[in-house]
Amino acid sequence: MRQIAEVGYRSLPLIIASGLALGTVMTLHTRSTLVTFGASSMIPTVQALAFFLEIGPLVAGLLLAGRVGSGIGAVLANMRASEQIDGIESLSIDSFKFLVVPRVVACVLALPLLTLFMDFSGLLGGYLSEFFSSHISFDLYIARAFSELKWSNFIAPTLKTAVFGFIIGVVSSFFGYTTNEGAQGVGKAATNSVVVSSLLIILADVILIKLIFFVFPESAL
Amino acid sequence: MTGETRPAVVFEHVSKAFGPKQVLRDISFAVPAGRALCILGRSGTGKSVTLKLLMSLIKPDQGKIWVEEDEITRLNESGLSRVRRKMGFLFQDAALFDSLTLYENLALPLHRLTTKSQDEIDATVDRVLGQVGLASDKQKMPASLSGGMRKRAGLARALVLEPKILLADEPSSGLDRITAAEIDELLILQKTQRQTTVLVVTHDVHGARTVGDLFAVFDKGDLVAFGTAAEIERSESETARKLISEHCP
Numbered sequence: 001m002r003q004i005a006e007v008g009y010r011s012l013p014l015i016i017a018s019g020l021a022l023g024t025v026m027t028l029h030t031r032s033t034l035v036t037f038g039a040s041s042m043i044p045t046v047q048a049l050a051f052f053l054e055i056g057p058l059v060a061g062l063l064l065a066g067r068v069g070s071g072i073g074a075v076l077a078n079m080r081a082s083e084q085i086d087g088i089e090s091l092s093i094d095s096f097k098f099l100v101v102p103r104v105v106a107c108v109l110a111l112p113l114l115t116l117f118m119d120f121s122g123l124l125g126g127y128l129s130e131f132f133s134s135h136i137s138f139d140l141y142i143a144r145a146f147s148e149l150k151w152s153n154f155i156a157p158t159l160k161t162a163v164f165g166f167i168i169g170v171v172s173s174f175f176g177y178t179t180n181e182g183a184q185g186v187g188k189a190a191t192n193s194v195v196v197s198s199l200l201i202i203l204a205d206v207i208l209i210k211l212i213f214f215v216f217p218e219s220a221l
Numbered sequence: 222m223t224g225e226t227r228p229a230v231v232f233e234h235v236s237k238a239f240g241p242k243q244v245l246r247d248i249s250f251a252v253p254a255g256r257a258l259c260i261l262g263r264s265g266t267g268k269s270v271t272l273k274l275l276m277s278l279i280k281p282d283q284g285k286i287w288v289e290e291d292e293i294t295r296l297n298e299s300g301l302s303r304v305r306r307k308m309g310f311l312f313q314d315a316a317l318f319d320s321l322t323l324y325e326n327l328a329l330p331l332h333r334l335t336t337k338s339q340d341e342i343d344a345t346v347d348r349v350l351g352q353v354g355l356a357s358d359k360q361k362m363p364a365s366l367s368g369g370m371r372k373r374a375g376l377a378r379a380l381v382l383e384p385k386i387l388l389a390d391e392p393s394s395g396l397d398r399i400t401a402a403e404i405d406e407l408l409i410l411q412k413t414q415r416q417t418t419v420l421v422v423t424h425d426v427h428g429a430r431t432v433g434d435l436f437a438v439f440d441k442g443d444l445v446a447f448g449t450a451a452e453i454e455r456s457e458s459e460t461a462r463k464l465i466s467e468h469c470p
Contacts (some may be wrong), residue, residue: 087316
């Protein structure tokens with residue numbers, strides 16, 4: 001529970017703020033283009049599809065790789081450097097099960113939930129931006145936003161972030177748990193955790209999207 | 222080494238290297254149950270490695286290590302876990318879990334490894350913290366403890382499972398003489414009242430002479446002297462004679 005709180009609850013402000021900002025900025029960008037083609041009514045639909053399909057899952061994954069991945073890497077590396085992991089082993093407690101498993105599980109469980117917050121914050125940011133431009137009502141914005149969205153557009157991309165969470169948990173735990181460079185290793189573990197898990201998330205995203213298209217052909221736009 | 226005469230700890234021809242650096246070379250010694258061994262030597266001569274080998278936190282390259290009747294170099298993880306429960310380890314910097322309170326640090330192994338009820342765990346933690354003079358500090362985080370308090374807290378955690386063998390790595394390093402003497406007194410109490418076998422790595426000759434029944438002197442990875450203080454003073458090794466001398470600067 002402590003790890004879920006650390007990974008999930010404490011990441012919420014970053015996720016919500018980023019979602020709001022991204023939603024606002026994206027609407028500002030798409031508006032000028034869509035208005036040119038007389039398709040401004042499509043803005044909520046585009047916004048929802050973009051966030052639920054790709055922006056929400058990927059950005060939430062990358063943000064968590066930065067905030068949580070670096071934290072896990074640094075904490076475990078510090079525990080290794082200060083002999084806390086040896087201390088756990090000396091008490092006949094399996095340090096891997098005690099330290100690594102809860103962190104990986106927390107990342108796997110928290111990331112899909114955080115992705116939902118990211119998606120809806122993005123929609124809210126988009127609505128606020130649209131409201132100030134066109135005074136659209138909230139009900140109409142939501143109706144348009146979800147008019148083209150299928151369950152497969154929503155469930156599969158959200159659940160794929162569990163894989164991102166697994167990548168963040170495993171990669172950052174690996175770099176933190178296995179460091180043997182003392183205090184210097186703490187910074188290195190944090191940096192490597194962020195860089196490698198971010199790269200793997202982007203790579204996994206490509207593979208998972210191909211997989212989702214294969215399993216749910218109707219979700220391919 | 223059978224029956225009642227079996228020592229608590231035996232090292233047989235143990236060697237350990239880290240890369241090209243040979244840290245321990247063909248080390249053999251035995252510590253009788255209920256006695257205190259102080260391991261002396263200059264920095265980087267493999268003293269702390271000896272304790273970590275005994276706790277099986279690292280593996281020897283050669284040789285055998287016995288903890289009572291168990292040859293730990295041949296044990297699997299579940300066997301090691303059983304043997305580790307016989308031992309308590311006071312780390313040089315205490316190695317307290319910095320995200321847990323002092324109470325949680327001590328209660329953790331009791332929760333995980335015993336069938337004690339919550340009341341029994343509370344009572345055990347209170348008793349052990351009382352022994353080291355930290356009963357009123359149990360809700361503090363490790364970061365808020367002084368160096369001496371951290372050492373005592375580390376000792377309390379090492380003692381909470383009532384180990385038969387206590388390992389202490391530099392228990393008095395960084396402490397003033399009075400606090401160091403308090404730690405030494407706790408180690409002596411453990412040995413005399415509970416018949417715990419104690420292995421102490423230290424640079425504090427005065428403390429070593431207070432706590433130790435036996436002394437092992439390491440120099441450049443070799444065990445150059447082993448025996449009582451009087452025997453070390455008559456050793457052929459000049460390093461050993463210097464290290465055991467209280468008057469050595």
